[in-house]
Amino acid sequence: MQVNISYERPETGPASGPITVGWFRSSDKNAVLYDPPQRLQSRDMSKTHAKSASRCPAVIHMESRYFVFPCPFDLHLGFARSKDGKPAFVNRAGNASPIRTAKLNEVLVMVNEAEWRYPDRPTIQLVLPYTFIADEPVYVTQLGAFAHYRREPLPGTIFGGRFPINLWPRPLMWAFEWHEPERDIILKRGEPLFYCQFEANGPDRPVQLVEVERTPELENYVEAIGGAVNYVNQTFSLFKAAEALRPERLVVPKGRP
Known part of the structure; x- marks a missing residue:
């Protein structure tokens, strides 16, 4: 039996476009010490030669x-x-x-x-x-x-x-x-x-x-799962229960409604 496997994704819908990942600091205490994450880049490498590794699409990707x-x-x-x-x-x-x-x-x-x-x-x-x-x-x-x-x-x-x-x-x-x-x-x-x-x-x-707002919904959800690791050995077993508690939308980029 021949099995056809497709690696294509839809051009529209929730599984299309960039993956939006929100990040936030769990506490404001000493927040100035914790710099935002940055994308890995070979900024100091030479790009003068057309065949330079820093120009390689595979490396850049x-x-x-x-x-x-x-x-x-x-x-x-x-x-x-x-x-x-x-x-x-x-x-x-x-x-x-x-x-x-x-x-x-x-x-x-x-x-x-x-x-x-x-x-x-x-x-x-x-x-x-x-x-x-x-x-x-x-x-x-x-x-x-x-x-x-x-x-x-x-x-x-x-x-x-x-x-x-x-x-x-x-x-x-x-x-x-x-x-x-x-x-x-x-x-x-x-x-x-x-x-x-x-x-x-x-x-x-x-x-x-993107940095996101710590909305009341997000704070409540984080609190609901936060201490579970202290009481359960296999926290992955709680994912279904966590999904049932989760609001549909938690990612609210800073500065946006």
């Missing part, structure tokens, strides 16, 4: 599908254990650190050792306010900043993830698995911290990322 999230802080972290053996991070910058240690503890979390994937690889989480929403099925994938060169590579890997933002608008975290805890983690404000890619029902659809 690939870059257009990733968005860069800059690091909000300068951080220099070491790993240690307390007198009772509990894992902890150390603010290596000490008094020279631009972020106070007390404030650092508000945005940086050492994951409980029992929850590490490997017993010799500590996991830390940097709490971030970036949250996404869409009015059609769209998945976000969070991944490392693979196109950013570091003279001193990070001593581990980022914990990526993928989930549907139309049903599960929750703030992202930068989760890091510390493969070499004997080596320090050094992050610079403004450097790429991670990338995000968005997928809908067609690989050819461009993505339009």
